[in-house]
Amino acid sequence: MGHDGFVDYYEVLQVNPRAEPATISRVFHHLAKRYHPDNAQTGDRRKFDQLAEAHEILTNSEKRAAYDAVYDDAVSHRLSLLDEAIGLSSQDTDRLVRERLLSILYAQRRRDVREASVGEIPLEIMLDCPQEHLAFHLWYLKEKGWIERTDRGYAITALGIDEVEGARLRVRRDRLLTDGTGGRPGPENRDPEPRSG
Numbered sequence: 001m002g003h004d005g006f007v008d009y010y011e012v013l014q015v016n017p018r019a020e021p022a023t024i025s026r027v028f029h030h031l032a033k034r035y036h037p038d039n040a041q042t043g044d045r046r047k048f049d050q051l052a053e054a055h056e057i058l059t060n061s062e063k064r065a066a067y068d069a070v071y072d073d074a075v076s077h078r079l080s081l082l083d084e085a086i087g088l089s090s091q092d093t094d095r096l097v098r099e100r101l102l103s104i105l106y107a108q109r110r111r112d113v114r115e116a117s118v119g120e121i122p123l124e125i126m127l128d129c130p131q132e133h134l135a136f137h138l139w140y141l142k143e144k145g146w147i148e149r150t151d152r153g154y155a156i157t158a159l160g161i162d163e164v165e166g167a168r169l170r171v172r173r174d175r176l177l178t179d180g181t182g183g184r185p186g187p188e189n190r191d192p193e194p195r196s197g
Contacts, residue, residue, distance in 0.1 A: 006070065006074045007050070007053075007054075008071070008074065008119060008121075008122070009053070009054035009057055009058055009067065009071075010054075010058070010071070010121060011119035011120075011121055011122070011152065011153065012050050012051060012054040013027050013028060013031065013051065013054050013055065013058065014027060014031070015027050015058075016121065017068075017071065017121070019058075021058070021059045024055065024058050024059055025055065025059060028051060028052075028054070028055040031051050032048065032051055032052070032055075035047040035048040035051060036048055047151065075122070075125065078118070078122045078125070078126055094136075094137070097127060097129055097133075097137055098137050098140065098141060099167065100127055101123065101127060101137055101138075101141065101147075102141065102146060102147070102156060102160055102163065102164050103164060104118060104123065104126060104127075105118060105147060105154060105155060105156035105160065106156050106160070106161060106164045108155070108156075109155060109156050109161070115152075116150075116155040116156065117150040117151075117152035117153040117154060117155045118153050118154060118155075119152060119153035119154075120134065120138070120153060120154070122153070123138075123153070123154070138154060141160070142154075144159070144163075145157060145159045145160075146159050146160030146163050147160055
């Protein structure tokens with residue numbers, strides 16, 4: 001879900017948007033067994049129905065073509081989320097990738113507190129980060145308690161929000177003017193107040 005009620009069926013089925021219908025069907029059958037309501041351990045009617053709907057649309061060439069047009073618009077919306085979150089180039093260090101990832105999840109949580117998750121494939125696209133590298137960053141942030149895994153992807157936690165806001169505060173402090181010796185100007189070094197009259 002996300003942009004105007006849009007459901008990312010590729011994310012639901014955990015397949016690449018370029019996946020062949022045969023691959024989509026294979027993944028569907030695997031997940032359908034897991035989430036079928038008759039499965040006493042892992043059955044989930046809502047998840048199963050969503051899987052069936054995704055399979056029906058993505059394996060029908062006409063429905064998939066119509067869906068892909070909407071999907072492209074939703075991906076553009078997610079990319080604008082990245083622009084809103086942070087405006088850096090995609091060729092950065094691991095630390096900056098993690099900062100971006102947290103910023104994206106922060107922005108999504110602020111936009112919609114109930115639908116705060118972003119899936120792995122959209123994150124991979126937004127961050128221009130291969131899945132095998134993204135997995136490391138997701139693992140790290142999850143271990144820190146800054147993000148959590150949801151049935152739709154990943155969402156920032158309260159600890160993660162504190163980290164993002166703390167990092168922004170540190171950046172602001174670094175930008176304060178100094179007195180030339182590295183310290184902030186004291187009252188004796190500030191410009192005098194203009195006198196009236």
